[in-house]
Amino acid sequence: xxxxxxxxxxxxxxxxxxxxxxxxxxxxxxxxxxxxxxxxxxxxxxxxxxxxxxxxxxxxxxxxxxxxxxxxxxxxxxxxxxxxxxxxxxxxxxxxxxxxxxxxxxxxxxxxxxxxxxxxxxxxxxxxxxxxxxxxxxxxxxxxxxxxxxxxxxxxxxxxxxxxxxxxxxxxxxxxxxxxxxxxxxxxxxxxxxxxxxxxxxxxxxxxxxxxxxxxxxxxxxxxxxxxxxxxxxxxxxxxxxxxxxxxxxxxxxxxxxxxxxxxxxxxxxxxxxxxxxxxxxxxxxxxxxxxxxxxxxxxxxxxxxxxxxxxxxxxxxxxxxxxxxxxxxxxxxxxxxxxxxxx
Amino acid sequence: xxxxxxxxxxxxxxxxxxxxxxxxxxxxxxxxxxxxxxxxxxxxxxxxxxxxxxxxxxxxxxxxxxxxxxxxxxxxxxxxxxxxxxxxxxxxxxxxxxxxxxxxxxxxxxxxxxxxxxxxxxxxxxxxxxxxxxxxxxxxxxxxxxxxxxxxxxxxxxxxxxxxxxxxxxxxxxxxxxxxxxxxxxxxxxxxxxxxxxxxxxxxxxxxxxxxxxxxxxxxxxxxxxxxxxxxxxxxxxxxxxxxxxxxxxxxxxxxxxxxxxxxxxxxxxxxxxxxxxxxxxxxxxxxxxxxxxxxxxxxxxxxxxxxxxxxxxxxxxxxxxxxxxxxxxxxxxxxxxxxxxxxxxxxxxxxxxxxxxxxxxxxxxxxxxxxxxxx
Numbered sequence: 001x002x003x004x005x006x007x008x009x010x011x012x013x014x015x016x017x018x019x020x021x022x023x024x025x026x027x028x029x030x031x032x033x034x035x036x037x038x039x040x041x042x043x044x045x046x047x048x049x050x051x052x053x054x055x056x057x058x059x060x061x062x063x064x065x066x067x068x069x070x071x072x073x074x075x076x077x078x079x080x081x082x083x084x085x086x087x088x089x090x091x092x093x094x095x096x097x098x099x100x101x102x103x104x105x106x107x108x109x110x111x112x113x114x115x116x117x118x119x120x121x122x123x124x125x126x127x128x129x130x131x132x133x134x135x136x137x138x139x140x141x142x143x144x145x146x147x148x149x150x151x152x153x154x155x156x157x158x159x160x161x162x163x164x165x166x167x168x169x170x171x172x173x174x175x176x177x178x179x180x181x182x183x184x185x186x187x188x189x190x191x192x193x194x195x196x197x198x199x200x201x202x203x204x205x206x207x208x209x210x211x212x213x214x215x216x217x218x219x220x221x222x223x224x225x226x227x228x229x230x231x232x233x234x235x236x237x238x239x240x241x242x243x244x245x246x247x248x249x250x251x252x253x254x255x256x257x258x259x260x261x262x263x264x265x266x267x268x269x270x271x272x273x274x275x276x277x278x279x280x281x282x283x284x285x286x287x288x289x290x291x292x293x294x295x296x297x298x299x300x301x302x303x304x305x306x307x308x309x310x311x312x313x314x315x316x317x318x319x320x321x322x323x324x325x326x327x328x329x330x331x332x333x334x335x336x337x338x339x340x341x342x343x344x
Numbered sequence: 345x346x347x348x349x350x351x352x353x354x355x356x357x358x359x360x361x362x363x364x365x366x367x368x369x370x371x372x373x374x375x376x377x378x379x380x381x382x383x384x385x386x387x388x389x390x391x392x393x394x395x396x397x398x399x400x401x402x403x404x405x406x407x408x409x410x411x412x413x414x415x416x417x418x419x420x421x422x423x424x425x426x427x428x429x430x431x432x433x434x435x436x437x438x439x440x441x442x443x444x445x446x447x448x449x450x451x452x453x454x455x456x457x458x459x460x461x462x463x464x465x466x467x468x469x470x471x472x473x474x475x476x477x478x479x480x481x482x483x484x485x486x487x488x489x490x491x492x493x494x495x496x497x498x499x500x501x502x503x504x505x506x507x508x509x510x511x512x513x514x515x516x517x518x519x520x521x522x523x524x525x526x527x528x529x530x531x532x533x534x535x536x537x538x539x540x541x542x543x544x545x546x547x548x549x550x551x552x553x554x555x556x557x558x559x560x561x562x563x564x565x566x567x568x569x570x571x572x573x574x575x576x577x578x579x580x581x582x583x584x585x586x587x588x589x590x591x592x593x594x595x596x597x598x599x600x601x602x603x604x605x606x607x608x609x610x611x612x613x614x615x616x617x618x619x620x621x622x623x624x625x626x627x628x629x630x631x632x633x634x635x636x637x638x639x640x641x642x643x644x645x646x647x648x649x650x651x652x653x654x655x656x657x658x659x660x661x662x663x664x665x666x667x668x669x670x671x672x673x674x675x676x677x678x679x680x681x682x683x684x685x686x687x688x689x690x691x692x693x694x695x696x697x698x699x700x701x702x703x704x705x706x707x708x709x710x711x712x713x714x715x716x717x718x719x720x
Binding site for chain 2: 322324327329330331333
């Protein structure tokens with residue numbers, strides 16, 4: 001393997017020749033380094049018996065990442081790409097095992113940028129207990145993409161007997177989150193730098209498989225989990241209400257919000273319930289197991305600020321409502337398009 | 345948050361609601377008519393829905409959501425003009441996010457952007473001026489809209505551009521002024537409003553004196569209100585108190601921000617840069633005399649309407665649309681034939697469905713689209 005000496009990616013690095021091989025070897029394979037990746041064939045091969053030892057169903061998920069900026073406080077597109085797919089698997093009750101990644105690179109991106117992103121992916125994969133076992137890179141002309149787009153696809157295995165689903169939520173069940181809401185959305189918005197605001201907000205990007213394992217052990221009757229990414233907690237709650245044909249009521253005073261995020265939302269006219277999270281989930285748990293679930297979440301480093309924020313009701317099906325801090329009640333609907341700041 | 349949480353205290357809110365209930369009981373019980381209060385400002389509309397305040401008030405009190413959402417009241421013709429400017433190859437159009445989705449007769453700015461126009465979201469007119477400095481080879485046009493709240497910032501930006509001799513910056517001016525609009529509503533024959541919550545941010549600029557005619561001439565109470573839940577509740581209490589006492593005065597609940605004489609520096613910037621238009625078209629309300637402002641001739645080179653030929657066509661509001669009646673409190677949003685069916689926030693027909701400060705969008709989003717019984 002020869003080390004890349006040029007400072008930036010050119011179209012030659014996507015040409016299928018030696019430059020491309022150097023880029024893949026020196027940047028990605030060096031960082032991801034594992035036995036299943038090592039043969040560098042067109043496919044990674046996994047023994048079925050190794051998968052079957054974890055359970056009886058395969059979970060399979062894919063996610064594309066186009067975040068701007070590529071680097072932000074608390075993470076970068078690499079951490080996001082690994083944690084995002086790991087969490088999509090884990091909230092389904094799966095043990096995440098392997099990822100594949102495809103990277104689309106705009107010519108002119110610094111090799112150093114790619115190294116940083118690949119290192120982040122490798123570190124996040126280690127933290128999540130998964131290996132990146134297959135991949136692909138493409139280089140496109142300037143302007144055909146914005147710096148770097150990453151897609152990850154993952155597989156995991158669900159243990160026998162575990163059944164989760166939004167449609168399983170029942171009136172009386174309790175709704176929990178594992179901590180402060182909206183950090184990721186706020187951090188990325190801030191990192192874009194076009195707001196004349198400066199606040200120390202870091203993304204909450206983290207793999208949730210460990211936290212989830214603890215939750216499922218403490219509350220085996222858990223009905224449903226979903227990571228509250230784009231669209232935030234409000235969107236997940238609406239998805240639950242629609243799927244289970246139930247009402248959901250949350251209590252504004254009990255939704256955990258960081259002071260800086262709350263202030264930023266006040267200034268920009270944003271609703272933190274719709275801000276993206278990358279290390280937060282919504283869980284629906286039968287009431288008798290709620291205390292155990294809360295204790296399990298709070299006992300994990302990624303759940304210290306966990307809270308019970310509401311409950312499933314027999315209210316109008318599909319309707320999410322919020323008891324506001326002054327005691328009023330309002331509907332929390334799905335967002336229309338992008339969340340836009342109001343002007344006055 | 346310091347200085348904010350004390351205006352959101354639940355126990356205080358509950359005590360205020362009890363007192364509001366007691367006052368409402370005593371007001372002209374024989375008439376048995378609902379007491380209609382109009383909040384003029386879209387910021388109040390948003391706060392009322394955001395905190396579920398309508399849900400807390402006695403049933404007898406009806407809040408009518410007034411014309412104070414500057415995005416909502418823009419007529420289609422003006423959006424068409426803006427799209428035409430944005431579609432010029434040399435132009436970068438800078439706008440507040442809210443204005444992106446307002447439907448024109450052909451397309452919205454969001455659609456124009458998707459079709460290739462260079463439309464960028466900014467958070468202040470100064471951001472647009474910075475864009476002009478950064479892109480000297482392009483023509484940067486700021487889509488200015490809003491009441492007196494946002495007028496001074498646009499005026500100061502134009503003054504700075506003039507001082508620094510920035511040649512590639514101009515403003516498509518759609519600022520409107522609140523007082524003639526309140527007057528138009530008061531002159532409407534089907535008016536039922538018993539009292540007003542006056543706009544807090546506008547009043548910070550213009551002061552409270554411009555509302556005196558509402559109390560004197562029309563004998564309606566007006567309380568200039570802040571935007572936190574307790575501000576709104578206290579202001580409602582103050583209006584009811586006036587009604588009960590048979591008073592019609594301009595009172596200032598938002599004294600921590602609003603001065604009687606307004607903000608002199610802001611007013612000076614406004615009068616330096618702008619002059620009144622003879623009339624301006626409002627979506628839902630039609631043409632209102634002296635309700636719009638334009639850039640003075642002395643700053644003509646910063647006026648996008650002069651710099652670029654705009655079509656300037658008048659486009660009538662959609663026929664079935666009942667925004668005007670909603671604005672005047674004659675009907676509730678969900679009583680409009682189009683509400684929630686043909687007209688939704690995803691695909692708005694009427695102005696009030698466009699921005700989260702519009703009454704219909706607020707009802708749709710925060711009040712749900714179910715039966716009228718479970719409205720806030």
